Amino acid sequence: MSQVPASPAPADDDMHDEPVPMMQQLIDNPFLLLFLGVAMPTVLYIVWGVMEIVGIPIAK
Amino acid sequence: MSAIQPPAERLWWKQPLDRVEGTWIVIAFVWCMVMFFMMPYWHVYGKQNLSNEAYRTTPEAYLAKAQAMVDKHTVRTVTEQNIPVVHPVPGSDVYLVARLWQFWPVLELEEGQTYRLHIMSTDWLHGFSLQPENINIQIHPGYEHVVTLTPTKEGTYSIICNEYCGINHHTMASKLYVVKPKKG
Numbered sequence: 001m002s003q004v005p006a007s008p009a010p011a012d013d014d015m016h017d018e019p020v021p022m023m024q025q026l027i028d029n030p031f032l033l034l035f036l037g038v039a040m041p042t043v044l045y046i047v048w049g050v051m052e053i054v055g056i057p058i059a060k
Numbered sequence: 061m062s063a064i065q066p067p068a069e070r071l072w073w074k075q076p077l078d079r080v081e082g083t084w085i086v087i088a089f090v091w092c093m094v095m096f097f098m099m100p101y102w103h104v105y106g107k108q109n110l111s112n113e114a115y116r117t118t119p120e121a122y123l124a125k126a127q128a129m130v131d132k133h134t135v136r137t138v139t140e141q142n143i144p145v146v147h148p149v150p151g152s153d154v155y156l157v158a159r160l161w162q163f164w165p166v167l168e169l170e171e172g173q174t175y176r177l178h179i180m181s182t183d184w185l186h187g188f189s190l191q192p193e194n195i196n197i198q199i200h201p202g203y204e205h206v207v208t209l210t211p212t213k214e215g216t217y218s219i220i221c222n223e224y225c226g227i228n229h230h231t232m233a234s235k236l237y238v239v240k241p242k243k244g
Contacts, residue, residue: 024073059115059122059204 113206119182122204126155130165138166158186158199163219163234170241174210187223211238
């Protein structure tokens with residue numbers, strides 16, 4: 001009779017298809033991080049700033 | 061624990077956080093929060109509440125408005141450059157021109173009266189620094205900045221340019237006279 005382990009040892013996670021946590025997926029993806037690192041400041045600073053400047057009314 | 065090696069566990073996210081790393085994160089986060097909340101705090105309690113009223117305009121249009129004010133309300137001239145001193149009507153729009161390398165005209169305002177001060181440059185970036193009050197505004201060409209101003213104390217104040225604008229930037233200074241309101 002084979003023995004069934006009561007609970008899987010940590011190393012067994014690699015064998016089981018346990019889903020990778022969202023945060024780990026994010027941090028393990030260097031190109032996503034690169035994109036966010038460029039896109040976030042560009043939108044929040046440059047795009048928002050230009051929108052504000054373009055919206056300045058003309059003097060009467 | 062080395063950061064050069066890949067994580068030992070496939071699901072490294074679930075590894076318990078090292079105490080030192082946790083402490084480091086907490087300290088860095090607390091400092092980030094201090095710096096973040098310092099911004100609105102100083103905006104309110106440091107009175108960094110500059111108006112955001114501004115208009116796009118041209119040097120010609122703005123100079124015309126400033127000239128109209130000077131033509132109507134000049135009381136005298138100062139310095140060898142004959143810069144007019146203007147005493148505008150309380151509550152009115154007041155125009156200050158910044159250009160290489162002077163502020164024009166000199167303003168004489170009444171204590172306790174409110175004015176809409178318009179500031180613009182006709183060439184490039186200048187600074188407006190009212191001393192000793194230490195009110196600082198950047199003056200942009202093409203954008204007329206409007207500040208609602210109420211002088212609270214009689215006296216003579218200095219306006220200096222605190223944005224480097226060329227070889228004579230250090231000579232770009234002016235005065236602001238605050239006088240008691242005229243009666244009658």
